[in-house]
Structures are given as C-alpha cells and as structure tokens.
Amino acid sequence: MAKKKINVGMVGYGFMGRTHSNAFSQVGHFFDLPYQPVLKTICARSADKAKAFADQWGYDSSVTDWRRLVEDKSIDLIDIASPNDTHLDIALAAAAAGKMVMCEKPLGRNAAESRKMVEAVEKAGVPNMVWYNYRRVPAVTLAKQLIDEGRLGKIFHYRAKFLQDWTISKDLPQGGQGLWRLDVGVAGSGVTGDLLAHCIDTALWLNGGIDKVSGMTETFIKERHHNITGKTEKVGIDDASLFLARFDNGSLASFEATRYARGHKALYTFEINGEHASIFWDLHDLHRLQYFDHRDEGRTRGWRSVHITDGDHPYMNKWWVPGLQIGYEHTFIHQVADFLEAVSGGQSAAPTFRDALATDLVTDAVLKSARTGQWENAKG
Numbered sequence: 001m002a003k004k005k006i007n008v009g010m011v012g013y014g015f016m017g018r019t020h021s022n023a024f025s026q027v028g029h030f031f032d033l034p035y036q037p038v039l040k041t042i043c044a045r046s047a048d049k050a051k052a053f054a055d056q057w058g059y060d061s062s063v064t065d066w067r068r069l070v071e072d073k074s075i076d077l078i079d080i081a082s083p084n085d086t087h088l089d090i091a092l093a094a095a096a097a098g099k100m101v102m103c104e105k106p107l108g109r110n111a112a113e114s115r116k117m118v119e120a121v122e123k124a125g126v127p128n129m130v131w132y133n134y135r136r137v138p139a140v141t142l143a144k145q146l147i148d149e150g151r152l153g154k155i156f157h158y159r160a161k162f163l164q165d166w167t168i169s170k171d172l173p174q175g176g177q178g179l180w181r182l183d184v185g186v187a188g189s190g191v192t193g194d195l196l197a198h199c200i201d202t203a204l205w206l207n208g209g210i211d212k213v214s215g216m217t218e219t220f221i222k223e224r225h226h227n228i229t230g231k232t233e234k235v236g237i238d239d240a241s242l243f244l245a246r247f248d249n250g251s252l253a254s255f256e257a258t259r260y261a262r263g264h265k266a267l268y269t270f271e272i273n274g275e276h277a278s279i280f281w282d283l284h285d286l287h288r289l290q291y292f293d294h295r296d297e298g299r300t301r302g303w304r305s306v307h308i309t310d311g312d313h314p315y316m317n318k319w320w321v322p323g324l325q326i327g328y329e330h331t332f333i334h335q336v337a338d339f340l341e342a343v344s345g346g347q348s349a350a351p352t353f354r355d356a357l358a359t360d361l362v363t364d365a366v367l368k369s370a371r372t373g374q375w376e377n378a379k380g
C-alpha cells in the first residue's frame with residue numbers, strides 16, 4: 001500500500017540538520033511505517049549553503065527565510081535544527097500554521113520560552129517532539145524497561161555526567177557558526193542547557209520527577225573574541241555546571257557537565273543504584289549496558305556487560321544480525337520512527353514539548369541555585 005507522504009521543512013543545516021536529515025532519509029528503509037518523510041525544503045540564512053545542503057541531502061528546494069516554510073501549504077512538518085535563539089519564533093509560527101513541529105534540544109533558552117512553545121503546540125493540537133536522542137539508544141531504552149519492570153527495586157541513587165573538553169583554549173572565539181553555543185544570547189546558557197539537559201531528560205524519563213536542586217557553575221574563561229561583533233566580550237555562559245538533586249521517589253542524585261575535562265569528548269554516563277540491582281551506561285560504549293543483580297547466585301554474581309545487539313533488545317530487530325552494533329545516528333532514526341508511529345494515531349511522541357519544558361525547569365533551577373546559593377524548586 002502506498003505510504004502517505006509527510007513533507008519536511010528543515011531549518012538549519014549544521015550538525016543537527018545533518019543528523020535529522022539522515023534520520024528522515026533512512027527511517028523508511030528500516031521501519032515499516034504508515035508514513036514516508038520527504039525532504040522537501042531546507043532553510044538556511046546563506047542561499048549558497050542552503051542550496052549546497054539541498055543538493056547533498058536530496059531536498060527538493062532551499063530557502064533563506066523560515067517564514068517561507070511556514071507559509072508553504074505543502075509542508076506538513078517543520079523541524080527546527082537551528083540555534084537556540086530561533087526556536088521560539090519558528091515553533092510559534094509553525095504551530096499557528098497547523099504544522100507538526102519537531103525541535104532540537106534544549107526546547108527554549110529558558111523555561112519561559114519553552115512554556116510559550118508548549119502552549120502554542122497544545123493550543124494548535126499539533127504533534128510535537130524534542131530531539132533528546134539518547135533515550136533511543138537501545139541500551140538506554142532497555143534500562144527504562146528494566147526499571148519499569150521493577151528489577152532494580154527501590155532506587156536510592158542516580159549519578160550522571162557529561163564531559164567534554166573542546167572549549168579549554170582561551171583563543172577559541174564565541175559566536176557565529178559552530179560557536180554560537182558559547183554565546184549566551186544565542187544559546188541561553190552553557191553546558192547546563194547543552195549537556196546537562198541531556199542528562200536531565202534521561203533522568204526524568206528513567207527515574208521520575210526532580211523536586212529540588214542545589215547547583216554550582218563556573219565560567220573559566222571570562223572574555224573571548226566575539227565572531228559577530230569583532231570585539232572581545234564577556235563570556236556569559238557556564239563552562240561547568242554541577243548539581244545535587246532529590247527525586248520525587250526519594251532517591252538522591254548528582255549531575256555534572258563540563259567542557260573542561262581534558263581527554264573527554266562526549267563522555268555521557270549514568271549509574272542508577274537500586275535495592276536489588278544497579279545499571280551503568282556510557283555513551284563511549286553505547287551498545288553495552290552494565291547490569292548488576294544482587295539476586296544472582298552468589299558464587300557467580302558480578303557486573304554483567306550486556307552487548308545490546310540481539311533481536312530482543314529495543315529497536316535491534318530492525319537492524320543487522322545479532323552481535324553487530326549500531327551507533328549514534330541510529331538514535332535519531334529511532335526517534336523519527338517513534339514519531340511517525342505516534343502521528344498515525346494522532347499523537348505526539350515523547351519527549352514532547354511539555355516533557356522538554358520539565359527539563360528546562362530543572363536547568364533554570366540549577367542556574368538560579370548557582371546564583372542564590374540556595375536549594376531551588378525544580379518544577380517552576
């Protein structure tokens with residue numbers, strides 16, 4: 001049976017424009033879905049770059065103003081993969097035009113922006129989703145299944161970190177393509193919104209709501225050359241951000257993110273300790289889930305390193321044969337697959353804009369706590 005086409009208008013052609021475009025292109029090859037995404041129009045500020053991206057990825061056309069996507073009646077879905085300061089206006093206009101909306105994380109530069117976006121998509125009743133892709137690493141999805149089945153028992157501890165090292169040089173400028181993450185006006189915050197947000201999204205999904213946080217941030221390099229203004233300017237982002245948290249289920253947590261951990265490129269790890277069992281996961285070894293179960297027979301009890309490549313592991317029956325790994329880009333493909341499945345039932349797929357607002361409320365609370373030195377409410 002012919003599949004119904006979903007015409008995609010993509011805003012942004014950077015790292016995330018590529019991961020999303022790849023996901024839309026690949027999903028129909030591996031997942032049997034009622035819908036087939038079509039790469040219709042790419043939008044980027046530079047006409048040449050937009051055209052080159054369209055040619056490379058197979059978009060039908062390119063434009064330089066995202067409003068053209070919103071006005072285009074043939075476009076069903078607008079995907080926002082442009083810098084954080086563009087998310088709000090595009091999402092509001094797309095929802096008002098009745099388009100489905102997907103948005104790269106973090107949803108807003110702060111929770112106030114995210115709240116407006118949630119109101120817009122809910123008022124319009126349009127399917128929506130935010131690209132917190134790590135939920136769809138098969139090992140992470142398996143962790144969710146094990147927790148939901150009660151295998152860990154009561155959870156005592158949640159520990160997460162996301163470490164990078166790419167901004168240590170004081171000569172690295174802020175602002176502009178590739179470096180807007182260092183410009184607070186564009187990004188909203190530093191590692192809190194960029195990296196901790198991933199850890200928080202996963203944590204809220206796996207372990208439930210966060211009640212209170214106590215945070216600490218630091219900006220190690222105070223001034224940097226600004227690529228747009230051409231001047232040396234104060235750095236407004238947090239370079240490192242750490243916080244303690246209490247979850248609603250009574251568990252205690254610690255979170256850490258930094259771009260100053262020399263030797264680490266994208267070391268996202270989490271460990272969860274429960275009454276009966278513990279789980280550990282590491283993005284650098286993403287196809288493995290470490291699992292310890294105290295109920296195992298004592299003489300052979302120990303940490304198991306489960307290779308998440310078998311057909312009964314989440315998503316893996318869509319890929320190769322048991323034992324063969326998949327990687328980072330597949331998490332985005334899984335996300336599109338789940339979204340299209342949800343859309344066929346008139347639903348959104350998680351994390352929805354509302355789910356992502358919950359993450360932004362936590363990141364806002366962490367930044368506030370870092371300023372006040374107090375524990376802060378993480379639910380707004």
Ligand code: SOE
Pocket residue numbers: 164194195198266
């Ligand atoms: C930052 O370097 C970054 O690209 C984040 O923006 C992504 O969300 C993360 O997945 C990898 O690191």
